[in-house]
Amino acid sequence: MTNAPIWQWSAVETAAAIRNGEATSEQVVRAHLDRKQEANPALNAVVVDLGDTAMKAAKAADEALAASKRGGAVGPLHGVPVTIKINIDVEGQANSNGVVAFKDNIAPGDSPVTANLKKAGAIIIGLTNTPEFSLRGFTDNPLHGLTRNPWNADVTCGGSSGGAGASIAAGIGTIAHGNDIGGSLRWPAHCNGIATIKPTQGRIPAFNPSATAERPLMAQFMSSQGPLARHVADVRLGLEVMAQRDPRDPWYVPAPLTGPKPAAPVKVALAKIPEDMVTDRGVIALQRKAADHLADAGYAVSEVEVPELNKVWQLWCDLIMTETRVLQQDQMLAASSADFQKTFHGFMALANPLDQAGYMKAIAERSRHIRAWMTFLEQYPLVLMPTSVRQTPEVNADLGGDQRVKDLFWNDLRFISSMNVLGLPAAVVPVGLHEGLPVGVQIVGSRYREDMCLDAAEAIERKVGILARQLWERR
Template sequence: MTQSDIWRLSATELTTQTRAGDISVEAAVQSSIDRMQEANPALNAVVEDLSAEALERARTLDKARAAGAAPGPLHGVPVTIKINVDQAGHATSNGVTALKDLIAPADAPVVENLHKAGAVVIGRTNTPEFSFRADTDNPLHGRTYNPWGRHISPGGSSGGAGSAVMAGIGALGHGNDIGGSLRFPAAANGAVTVKPGLGRVPAWNPSQKAERGMLAQSMSVQGLITRSAEDLHLAMPTMIAADARDPFHVPLPWRGEEPEGPIKVAFTRNTHGYDLHPEVEAALLTARDALNDAGYVVEEVEPPNVFEAGRNGYRALMGEVYAMMKKDVDAAGSQTVRDIFEVYFQEFPPFMGDELLQMMAKRSHYAREWSLFQQDYPLVLTPFLPQPFFKPDRDTEGAEGVHEVLGCAVYSYAMNFMGLPAGCVPSRLAQLEQGPQPINVQIVSPRWREDMAVDACAAIEARVGRMHLPLWEMMDQG
C-alpha cells in the first residue's frame, strides 16, 4: 500500500500496522491530511485544520515507540473533534460567532482519553449554532455538505464529523448526541455509530462557566462516528475510560457477559402515524433478515410506547431549554436559528413549572417499562426516521419542515430521554429520484450494553456491506 492510500484503512486495519511498526504514525497522519486537503474544500466538514500540530504529535509518537514505549490501542489513528468540545488552545465556538474566541484551557475527557490511547487529532469539525439542529450550517463557519451529494443534508449536530469520516477524512469522528446528533449524521452519510447510554462516556468542558441543566446532563452523551462497526469495538473502550471530572460516570467494562442462547430481537415497523417510506421499510426488512441469518431470533412485536416517551421527553427538554438557553439563543443566535427555535417550541410545547418536574419524574416510568421489556427482548430493531433523510435547510421551512426533520424522529430522542444505548447502521442504498442515498436503521440495547448494539450493527454490516465503499467509488468518478 502506498502512503497516498493509507487514509482508506479503517482504524482497526490501521492500528494493526502502526502498532507493529509496519506503518509510521507520521505516514498515517500525512495520508489523512492529504485526503483532508483533497476532499474538505467541497464539504466544509473540517473547519479548523490542525495539520501542523498533528504532524508534530505523529513524530513524537514515532520517536516514543522507537525508544521502546508501548503503543496505545489507537496508536496513530487520525481523528477529528467536534467544535463544541474543549481541546486545549482551540476555540469551543459551538458554531456561534460570539464564542469564536472562547479558547479552551484544557482538554475535555474525551479528547484526553483519545490522546492517551495514541490517536492524533487532525482537525475540528463543524456543528450548527448551539449544536441544536439536525442539519449543519452556521454564520461563523458556513454550511457543511454531504459527500453523497447536495441533495441530502449532512445531518446534525455532528454533521461535520459524519461528512468527514465518510469522505475518508480521519478514521474516527468525535460527536455528541442529546436528541440524535450522532445518529442523524450517521443516517445522513451512511456511517455507523452507537449513542452510548447515560453515564457511559465521561463528559465535561473545562471552559464552561456553569453546569448544564439536569435534562441536558442526562440526555446528552459523547461518542464516535465511524465507517465500520468493528472500529466502534476498537475505539469505544478508550472513550469510556474514567475521568474524575464527571462524577456520574459509570466505570463498567465495554464488554458485558455473553448472553445464554440466541439473542431475541423485537422488530417494529410502527411509525406512530407517520408514513413509512417504502425504502425505509426495505432497509428494515434487510436488517431483520441479516440478523436472522446471523443467528438472532427476530420477532415482530411492539415495544413500549416510544411515541409517548419521545414526545414527552423532548417537550421536557424544550421546557429546560426555554428556561436556561433561550436567552442565549436570542442574544447570540442568528435570525435563522432564532426562527427555528420558535418553531421547536410550537412542535414540542415546553413543559413548565410543576408539569416539567412531573415529566422529569415520569422519565423513570418510561425507562422501567423498557427495562422490563428488554428482559425478554434485549435488542429492539426500529426505524431511525420514517422517511429517507431530508434536504439541507428543511428545518428552516416552518412548521412542516421542523416536523419532517425532528417531529417524526421519536425513535431517536426517546432513547436519550430514557438513557438507553442505540446503534445506527446503514442497511440499504436507495436510488431515489434526486440521487443515491443511504438508509440507516436503529438497534436499541439494554442499559450498559452498547457492545450488544455494536455486535448487531456488525452482523448487519457483514451481510449488506460498508456504505463508504460505493461512496468512494462515486467520489473517485467525480
C-alpha cells in the same frame, strides 16, 4: 496490509500497521491531511485545520514507538488520526459551538474525551462543524458555513455532528468524535452511511473546562459523547478509548464494556411503525432487510410494538425544551442567527410548556418509561428500529417553517430522540442505498449493553459491507 490507500484503512488496521512497523504515523497522518485537502473543500466538514500540530505529534508518536520497542508501551490508537467536534474542549482551541459570539472561547484544558483520545495515542487532525449551539439536525452556521453530504450535496449531512459524519464518510480521519442529545450521532451516521454508537448515559465522561455554567440536569442525563466510524470494529475501539474514567464527570459509571453472554438465540424486537407515521416504502424495505440479515445471523426476530414510543418522544421534547426555555433561551436568541431562531421556535412549538410542578412530574414520569423499557428489554434484549422512516431531506430542510420542523422531528426521526430521554445505548449501521442515498438502522439495547448493540451491527455489516467504499468507487 490492504492495497487500498492509507486514508481508506480502518482505525484498527491503521493502529496495527503503525505498531507493526508497516507504516509510520507521519505517513498515515500525512495521507489523511492530503485526503482532507482533496475532499474537504467541497464538504466543509473540517472547519479548523490542525495539520501542523498533527504532523509534529505524528513525528513524536513515531519516536515514542521506537522507544517502546525497548520496553515501553503505546496506546491502542497510537499515531492514528482522528477528529473532534467543535463543541467540546481541545486545549488552546476555540470551542465555538458554531456560534459567532463564541469564536474566541479558547479552551483552557481538554475535555475528558479529548484527554482520553490523546492518552490512547490518537492524533487530532482537525475540528468538525456543527450547527449553532449544536441544536439543529442540519449542519450550518454563520461562523463556519454549511457542511455538505459527500453522497449528494443537495441533501443534508445531518446534525449536529454533521461535520463529523461527512468527514468520516469522505475518508478524513479514522474515527470522529461526536455527541448526541436528540440524535446528533445517529442521524449523521444515517445520512452519511457510516456507523456509530450512542452510549448509555454515564458511559463516556463529559465536561468542558471552558464552560461558565453547568448544563441543565436533564440535558446532562440525555446527552452522550461517542465515536463515528466507517467500520463497526472502529466504533467499538473508539468507545473503549473514550470510556476511560475522568473524575470531572460525576455521572460517569465504570461499567464493564462486555456483559454476560446472552442465551441463544438472542431475541430481537423489530419495532412496529406507528400508524400516524408517513413513511418511504423504499426506506422501510431496507430496514426490513436488516431484520433478515439478523435472522440469517441466528437472531430470533419478531415484529413487536415498543412501549409508548409517542409518549416517550414527547417527554424528551417537553423536558429539553423546558430547560432550554428557562435557562438558555435568552442567551441563545441574543447570540444566534435568524436561521437558528426559525428552527428554535419550531422546536418550541412541538413542546408542551411545563411549569415547576409539571417539570418535576415529567422527571418522575421519565423513571416510569425507563422501567417499562428495561422490562421490555428483558424479553427482547435488542430492538431493531428506524433512524428515519423517510428519505434524507434537502439541505436546511428545517428552515421550512414550524410544520416542516414537526414533519422532520416528530414524524421522520421519532425513533431517534426517544432513546435520549431513556438513556439507552443505540447503535446505527448502514443497511444500503435508496435512490443513491444511505439508509441506516438503529439497534437499541439495555443499559450498558453497547456490546450487544455492536455485535448485532457487525452482523448486519458483514452482509452489507462498508458502504463508504461505494462512495469512493463512484468518484
